[in-house]
Amino acid sequence: QLQLRESGPGLVKPLETLSLTCIVSGDSISNSNYYWGWVRQPPGKRLEWIGSIYASGSVFYNPSLQSRVTISGDTSKNHFSLTVISVTAADTAVFFCARGVKPHGIQNWGQGTLVIVSS
Amino acid sequence: QPVLTQSSSASASLGSSVKLTCTLSSGHRSYIIAWHQQQPGKAPRYLMKLEGSGNFNKGSGVPDRFSGSSSGADRYLTISNLQSEDEADYYCETWDSNTHVFGTGTKVTVL
Numbered sequence: 001q002l003q004l005r006e007s008g009p010g011l012v013k014p015l016e017t018l019s020l021t022c023i024v025s026g027d028s029i030s031n032s033n034y035y036w037g038w039v040r041q042p043p044g045k046r047l048e049w050i051g052s053i054y055a056s057g058s059v060f061y062n063p064s065l066q067s068r069v070t071i072s073g074d075t076s077k078n079h080f081s082l083t084v085i086s087v088t089a090a091d092t093a094v095f096f097c098a099r100g101v102k103p104h105g106i107q108n109w110g111q112g113t114l115v116i117v118s119s
Numbered sequence: 120q121p122v123l124t125q126s127s128s129a130s131a132s133l134g135s136s137v138k139l140t141c142t143l144s145s146g147h148r149s150y151i152i153a154w155h156q157q158q159p160g161k162a163p164r165y166l167m168k169l170e171g172s173g174n175f176n177k178g179s180g181v182p183d184r185f186s187g188s189s190s191g192a193d194r195y196l197t198i199s200n201l202q203s204e205d206e207a208d209y210y211c212e213t214w215d216s217n218t219h220v221f222g223t224g225t226k227v228t229v230l
Contacts, residue, residue: 035217037219039163039221046210046221046222046223046224047155047157047163047210047212047221047224048221049212049218049219049220049221052217052219054217058217060216060217060218061218062218063120063218096162096163100219103214104151104153104168104214105151105152105153105165105168105212105213105214105219106153106155106163106165106212106219107153107165107178108165109155109162109163109164109165110162111162112162
């Protein structure tokens with residue numbers, strides 16, 4: 001059974017770097033039938049797609065975030081990661097990792113992790 | 120880049136039905152979407168994939184009470200026999216050239 005679990009600090013200082021990891025069990029991030037992604041949700045607001053990584057290594061980002069985010073995968077550890085640089089209070093959100101079925105939408109979600117940007 | 124528009128809220132009585140709408144922007148009328156449910160304080164849950172033809176495929180364990188349909192640029196989610204646990208936010212999602220977008224979400228209240 002697929003499980004996705006987000007891991008990372010819950011508090012990040014302004015202008016620093018936010019780093020999260022999604023630990024995957026029950027499937028391999030090398031499975032070419034799927035893609036792996038990140039979605040965030042600021043408090044009280046809607047879901048926002050951040051980006052996705054494919055087994056081929058291709059990565060696609062939300063154009064509005066592209067200049068500050070990086071998604072990478074580690075097949076040896078079967079996890080994928082998100083890095084956001086130069087964070088501000090506007091980056092405070094619950095971050096979800098997810099799995100989608102090519103060429104369609106997200107079908108599996110992690111439980112989410114709250115990241116607060118504050119000094 | 121497609122844009123998805125949803126009504127902000129909907130309400131219906133326990134045991135009745137409610138129909139939610141997700142409207143695709145001009146030029147994207149044929150796009151497939153997905154519906155997701157987010158109960159308060161929880162992660163989203165995938166409900167179904169919905170095509171422009173009205174064909175839909177539900178996720179594992181999604182009750183029969185949930186169904187999808189389509190008309191032009193509109194994609195619908197109908198919840199029949201509304202239960203208290205259906206009180207949640209519902210989001211539609213679509214994708215284009217490996218980029219994804221979510222709708223604004225509809226908050227469903229069970230009266």
